[in-house]
Amino acid sequence: MTKRQFSNTEVEYLRALPAVESVTQNRITYSRDFQISCMRRYLDGERPSSIFTSAGLSPAIVGRKRVERNIARWKADSDIMAAAKIGGSSGSLSSETRERLVSVQLGQIRSLMCQVLELKDRIDALERQLKKNTGMKCDS
Numbered sequence: 001m002t003k004r005q006f007s008n009t010e011v012e013y014l015r016a017l018p019a020v021e022s023v024t025q026n027r028i029t030y031s032r033d034f035q036i037s038c039m040r041r042y043l044d045g046e047r048p049s050s051i052f053t054s055a056g057l058s059p060a061i062v063g064r065k066r067v068e069r070n071i072a073r074w075k076a077d078s079d080i081m082a083a084a085k086i087g088g089s090s091g092s093l094s095s096e097t098r099e100r101l102v103s104v105q106l107g108q109i110r111s112l113m114c115q116v117l118e119l120k121d122r123i124d125a126l127e128r129q130l131k132k133n134t135g136m137k138c139d140s
Helices: 008-015 032-043 048-054 064-076 078-086 095-139
Strands: 020-023 028-030
Touching: 008 020, 008 095, 028 032, 032 048, 032 064, 032 078, 048 064, 064 078
Parallel strands: none
Antiparallel strands: 020 028
């Protein structure tokens, strides 16, 4: 079985999320609060993928299998499930957590925009070089 490794950019992004306690290129450790909140929302009928996505943990980044395995593992953890059942159905994020998440996502968007602009500049330079090289070959 091959495990997809996270890029350095993904590791930085994940590390900044309130739901993530720690992250390496191979593994994510989620905060206890997120685990409990996730299972509370799951018990309320919300889909796992939307729970993770709302915390900035898109299955496109963390992987669908990771989401499924986490839900299965946390469902089997009696401490997490007891805390999720006691907590009631307040699955929404606190305003501080929501603001932090938005801030992290804006930073990620800015970083990606910079990467896009850098790549556009590189493409433009390569196109100019190609035209120059093609032009010299035609004149010969």
